[in-house]
Amino acid sequence: MDNVTIIAVASIVTAGLTTAIGCMVPALSEGKAVSKALGSIAQQPDAAPTITRTLFVGLAMIESIAIYCFVVSMILIFANPFWTHIIAK
């Protein structure tokens, strides 16, 4: 395999793995956070606005991890610096 093929294979496989693993783990933790929050709201419905606001902020924090993985895989596929370096040579 020449350099271009190796870079292409490595980028595509890594991009897939990044999104796969990087969506799996945040999904688990988001489910945990939501189930906890629903339990708390069921116990104390008076505190629902505060819990919801904190839940949204926390969910965004967790979700941003998945978004980072997505951005990395998008860079690997559409704007790969190593690929452009090899092609330009």
Added chain:
Amino acid sequence: MKITPDETIIWHHGFIIINLTIVITWVLMLVLVIGSALITRQLKTDIFISRWQCILEMIITGINSQIKEIGLSDSEKYIGYLGTLFLFIAMSNICIILPYYEPPTGSLSTTAALAVSVFFAVPAFGIMNGGIVGYLKSYTKPSIIMLPFNIIGEFTRTLALAVRLFGNIMSGGMIVAILLSISPFVFPVIMNSLGLLTGIVQAYIFSVLATVFIAAAVHESSSETL
């Protein structure tokens, strides 16, 4: 495939480049400024007010109560900054229902600029409330060991703010673009409406996080002077 609206260049001369992001940002800014100027030109305290004044009052009181709930009791001091952040991001994310529109928040340069403004606004509000010494002392809380981590945290949370907003909006647009090539009839519409929800939530998250950072700086620096 175009990832960001930065790549659509409308006019360039020398090193000055006017791309689609700048144009849309300025159009949105003009719409917001001219719209609110027109509405606030004739404010009334009657029982019957115009419907535009009513919606503007609802937005303002809503943002005010949200800021108060997070812990900044004198919210009128901060609404000028935080409300502008929320309105601009929400407006630029809602407008994706318009045809040929690309959200300027889907470009890393816009979100980085917004995050840098938060980066400078936090110490500005902190110093305004507790003085320079009080603000600088807030870095050494709870103990002096936390000083490097607090300083690193300043930078990483700015980066996280920028990449979070950019990633969410860019991924929304990209999913629609990919689905258009796979199943062009129904699914892009559903994903676009999901993008509207994500856009509003992200605008809310961005301004809530900015409020939380400012509230932390204000409280920690002013508790020292008490």
